[in-house]
Amino acid sequence: MIVLVFFSALFAVSVNADLFHFDSISNASTYYFNYLYCHVWEGECQPNQDDATQQVPTGDMWSWLAQDYTGMVTNWYCSIGQCCDSGDCRITNNITGLERDLQLKLHGQHLAQSVVLKAIQGFINNPESNKPLTLSFHGWSGTGKNFVARLVADNLYRDGVKSECVRLFIAPFHFPHARLVDVYKGQLREAIRDMVLRCPQTLFIFDEAEKLHPGLIDAIKPYMDHYDNVDGVSYRRAIFLFLSNIGGAAINDVALDFWHSGQNREDIGMEDLEHRLRAESMEAEGGFAQSELMSGHLIDFFVPFLPLEYRHVKLCARDAFVIRGVEPDEATLDEVAKAMLYVPKEEKLFSAQGCKSIPQRINFFLH
Numbered sequence: 333m334i335v336l337v338f339f340s341a342l343f344a345v346s347v348n349a350d351l352f353h354f355d356s357i358s359n360a361s362t363y364y365f366n367y368l369y370c371h372v373w374e375g376e377c378q379p380n381q382d383d384a385t386q387q388v389p390t391g392d393m394w395s396w397l398a399q400d401y402t403g404m405v406t407n408w409y410c411s412i413g414q415c416c417d418s419g420d421c422r423i424t425n426n427i428t429g430l431e432r433d434l435q436l437k438l439h440g441q442h443l444a445q446s447v448v449l450k451a452i453q454g455f456i457n458n459p460e461s462n463k464p465l466t467l468s469f470h471g472w473s474g475t476g477k478n479f480v481a482r483l484v485a486d487n488l489y490r491d492g493v494k495s496e497c498v499r500l501f502i503a504p505f506h507f508p509h510a511r512l513v514d515v516y517k518g519q520l521r522e523a524i525r526d527m528v529l530r531c532p533q534t535l536f537i538f539d540e541a542e543k544l545h546p547g548l549i550d551a552i553k554p555y556m557d558h559y560d561n562v563d564g565v566s567y568r569r570a571i572f573l574f575l576s577n578i579g580g581a582a583i584n585d586v587a588l589d590f591w592h593s594g595q596n597r598e599d600i601g602m603e604d605l606e607h608r609l610r611a612e613s614m615e616a617e618g619g620f621a622q623s624e625l626m627s628g629h630l631i632d633f634f635v636p637f638l639p640l641e642y643r644h645v646k647l648c649a650r651d652a653f654v655i656r657g658v659e660p661d662e663a664t665l666d667e668v669a670k671a672m673l674y675v676p677k678e679e680k681l682f683s684a685q686g687c688k689s690i691p692q693r694i695n696f697f698l699h
């Protein structure tokens with residue numbers, strides 16, 4: 333009987349994979365995906381599409397649903413604590429490591445540093461929590477949203493972003509067509525259910541969440557609500573991260589106001605931002621801002637990422653050099669930082685691209 337159930341599950345999954353094969357991804361979005369995956373998420377970049385990544389497949393993006401069903405049994409065995417002292421060996425939950433990484437590697441983001449640590453720590457230490465943890469990262473591009481998501485993955489999971497307990501969705505890549513939103517809803521529900529069955533503490537990352545089509549994220553709202561379980565599956569240990577530029581303008585305004593009034597950027601508190609951020613998020617266009625997650629108050633923490641200044645860009649550049657085994661001098665760091673564009677026009681205070689593409693930019697200095 334059990335075998336029968338297992339095989340019919342396998343069958344259902346492979347049928348779905350075929351069904352959804354119709355929407356193969358165009359070259360342009362494959363390119364886009366590779367760009368994001370290699371440069372932003374710093375995944376493994378291989379020239380050959382076929383083995384580019386198992387994490388988020390290219391050709392048939394849902395084929396991973398069918399992969400690794402034999403591994404499921406092993407995972408289940410591990411998840412009930414039979415293979416590591418800590419229980420599930422895929423999970424490391426290294427809070428000390430997370431704290432250290434946030435302090436040493438993230439620049440110019442005192443709020444994100446403390447809110448993310450507090451949220452994750454509280455959630456990990458409270459196994460009885462009655463809903464999954466849902467965090468929404470807000471800010472301009474290049475301010476460190478993806479970077480922090482990676483630090484969380486690296487410290488909570490043995491295999492970091494490549495862990496089978498971590499799933500990255502890049503909205504315009506995984507859900508490109510508005511007309512297919514109903515199909516995506518089904519796929520997304522199924523994917524999340526499947527992941528959580530295999531790994532209760534799954535980390536779901538939705539990058540570029542501002543580009544989610546209306547209604548899509550509402551399909552998984554029940555999973556994020558205060559329910560014991562949905563159709564027999566408990567989502568209470570899952571973690572959802574939404575990364576978007578929504579509210580970026582409000583954050584920048586507050587940072588600029590502080591600067592104009594001669595106050596320290598480090599004195600910006602959550603109370604200066606959270607209200608405006610919530611308000612601006614609910615007014616913003618798009619499927620995420622307009623979702624029931626926002627109106628239903630299911631986001632546990634709004635995490636603001638401040639616009640980065642010249643000195644922060646220099647710190648990012650220093651890190652990038654050190655990773656490449658080079659100890660740079662101040663003049664070189666100034667040269668990298670000066671090559672960025674600063675806004676607003678008058679103050680020239682914030683790097684328009686934050687620390688984005690710094691690792692690529694320093695190549696020039698290494699040859």
Ligand SMILES: *[C@@H]1O[C@H](CO)[C@@H](O)[C@H](O)[C@H]1NC(C)=O
Pocket residue numbers: 359
């Ligand atoms: C997509 O890429 C493949 C291989 O690189 C090429 O053969 C094909 O013509 C491209 N299709 C389009 C529509 O550009």
Ligand SMILES: *[C@@H]1O[C@H](CO)[C@@H](O)[C@H](O)[C@H]1NC(C)=O
Pocket residue numbers: 424426428429430432
């Ligand atoms: C947690 O992270 C810290 C800092 O990266 C590291 O020194 C420590 O060994 C890690 N602990 C575990 C249990 O992995």
